Amino acid sequence: MKVWALAAMLVMLAACGGGGGGSSTTTTPTPTPVVTAAANTAVITVDAGPPALATGPNGFISDNLAFVSVTLCAPGGSNCQTIDHVQVDTGSVGLRIEQSVLNPSLLAALPTQGDASGAQVGECYQYVDGYAFGSVRDADFQIGGEKVAGMPLQVIGDTGAFSTVPSSCSSSGGANLNTVTALGANGVIGLGVTQTDCGAACTVAGGSGAAIYYDCPASGCGQVIAQAASTTAPFQQLPNPIAAMGVDNNGLIITLPAVSASGQASATGKIFFGIGTQSNNALGSATVLATTDETARDGSGLITATYMGQSLPDSFLDSGSNLYLFVDSTIPTCTGANFTGYYCPSAPIQISPTILAENGGAVSAAFQLNNAQTLLSLSNTSVLPGVGANPTAQNLMNAYPSSFDFGLPFFYGRSIYTAIEGRTAGGLAGPFFAY
Amino acid sequence: MQAEAPETRRHRPLAGLGLAITLAFSVTPCSSWAGLGQPFESVKTDRARMSARMASIAMATHTVSALTLANGGVVKEFSNRSGMVFAVSWRGPGRPDLQQLLGGGFDTLQADNVDRGGRRMRAPLKVDRSDLVVHTGGHPGAFWGVAYLPQQTPSGFSGADLGSP
Structure with missing residues (x-):
């Protein structure tokens, strides 16, 4: 046995740091004679992404990103804009839109949130590949037939007091996702398992999680401030838009069609808001996965997969990841210069992880792994x-x-179910995933 | 468009309420980055900057110092017998200050994860070099990662000793 020694260190205080295009314009809806869509649904599309991505010498198209359109209006419901190609992300929480895609008149009409010192509120939000920084503004929000009045959202890449990214934001590493090209979308709508984007971590002064909220006087954002976690007005943190809805507010179902193994240009599916709240969103026979809640060491929304005999307790289902990420050194990786780390099996192979179910059993999560470089x-x-x-x-x-x-x-x-923490969905306590 | 805050802004006094807090916290100088590649003593600086609780455990080949952050996140710094931090790991709801934790390795992390043009994936940040390895993952609310200096890593130390970050 090794010798263990414990040493406690004295407290010592110190501080360093501190710190478009592509959207559609408002049009009068054209009456259509077809059957009216249910109020709790929205169409999602996997396609090439905002046209802005494809422009210029370094133009590109999206890969495996699911998009939805959302409508924002100035408080009171006037001056509306429908924004297409907002990425649907069950791995994050909160609505974030690039400033460059907002009509200037709407941007001007969206009030910035204020803090206790009378300054504006800014926010940094970390993603796995970078960070988004901008203002926190309120808007009347609509997706499908669901609405939330006065909902806070982040305007990424906002100007004025928000034009400089605090070093305490950029020091978390990765890319500044402050353009449509950098983000790969006009915005992100985070519909994950928590009710707000930071929860208790941000409700104490100086506290932060994936979100960092800032006091932003005209001179710029610096001091980290506390923001309450509420899914009803008065809001402070960005809520999960679903948790803030008046109905169908316990989660969602994402349904996408099976697709050709050789890929295709686009695919169209549907989001159902709510679980077990309408005739079209029953939990039914879906297998509920054992899912961590906020009392877990690593927070909410993690599941346990088993792969190659190894238990992987930090696993998750994430519509915002555009690929599978897992470790298997037996699978050949790609040799192309831009494909380092991607899997390139010479022929499609079956990958057969299982996921621990709520009932203690294991449900298959098998899929076919294709050659990434070819696709x-x-x-x-x-x-x-x-x-x-x-x-x-x-x-x-x-x-x-x-x-x-x-x-x-x-x-x-x-059809993949994401149920929100603190809400009951289909008779079961959230959070959970199911399929 | 936004600009990165230049390094010189680090000590810029903050307006309003922030000013008093900045002055109170500026007693300890912050002239150099701590963390990876730095002396073990720097761990204490990191602990203070993160307002963390810290516990150190001496192992056969190294010492592990675990810093528990206010939001429940944990940062571990691994020191070799020469007293140099050769590895760090983190997990928690947000990514920690990687510029602080990785020291000079932060610039490498940024350089190795810039857009190279063409098709792209929302893949985690990583570095795969002979003198620096960084591996990260997770999603907002649950991030994790490890970074180490292969050439400073004690013999007998394995990936399993890093633990599940």
Whole structure:
């Protein structure tokens, strides 16, 4: 046995740091004679993304991103704009829109949230590949037939007091996602398992989680401030838009069709808001997965996958990941310069993880893994099933994986339920995933 | 468009209420980054900057210092017998200050994760070099990662010793 010694260190205080285009314009809806869509649904599309991405010498198309349109209005319901190509992300929480896609008149009409010192409120929000920084503004929000009045959203890349990213934001690393091109979308709508985007971590002065809220006087954003976690007015933190809805507010179902193994240009599916709240969103026979809540060491929304005999307790289902991320050193990785770390099996192979169910059993999460380089080299093909990568550096000594990220490709051909923490969905307490 | 805050802004006094707090916290100088590649003593600086609780455990080949952050996140710094931090790991609802934790390695992290053009994936940040390895993951609300200096890592130390971050 090794000798263990414990040493307590003295408290010592110190401080460093501190710190478009592509949207559609408002039009009068054209009456259509077809059957009216249910109020609790919205169409989602996996396609090439906002046209702005494809422009210029470095233009590109989206890969495995699911998009939805949302409508924002100035408080009171006037001056509306429908914004297309907002990415649907069950791995994050809160609505975030690039400033460049907002009509200037609407932007001017969206009030910025104020803090206790009378200054404006700014926010930094971390993603796995970078960070979004901007203002917190209120808007009347609508998606499908669901509405939330005066809902806070983040305007990414906002100007004025928000024009400089605090170092305490950028020091978390990765890209500044302050343009449509950098984000790969006109915005992100985070519909994950928590009610707000930071929860208790941000309700104390100086506190932060994935979100960091700032006091932003005209001179710029610096001091980190506390923001209450509320899903009703008066809001402070960005709410999960579903949790803030008056009805159908306990979660969602994402349904996408099965797609060709050789990829396709686009795919169209549907979001159902609410679980077990309407005739069209019953939990039915879906298998509920054992899912962590806020009392867990690593927070809400993690599931336990088992792969190659190894238990992976930090796994998750995430419509916002555009590929599978898992460690399997037996699968060949790609050799192309831009494909380092992606899996390139010479022929499609079956990957057969299981996921721990709420009832203690194991449910299959099997899928076909395809050659990422082949699929990603196709033009006009944004729906790429079975694309995966190894998130560890290739020479990581005795890699010690604990996570299997089931990204959007896992959603093809399935209906996947995401239930919100603190809400009851289909007779069960959230949070949970099911399919 | 936004600009990155230049390094010199780090000590810019904050307006209003922030000013008093900045002065009170500026007693300890912050002239250099701590963390990876720095002396073990720097761990204490990190602890203070993060307002964290800290516990250190001496192992056969190294010392592990675990810093528990106010939001429940945990940062671990691994020191070798020469007293140098050769590895760090983190997990928590937000990513910690990687510029602080990785020191000079932060610039490498940024350089190795810039857009190279062409098709792209929303993949986690990573570095795969002979003198620096960084592996990250998770999603907003549950981030994790490890970083180490392969050339400073004690013999007998394995990936399993890093633990599940």
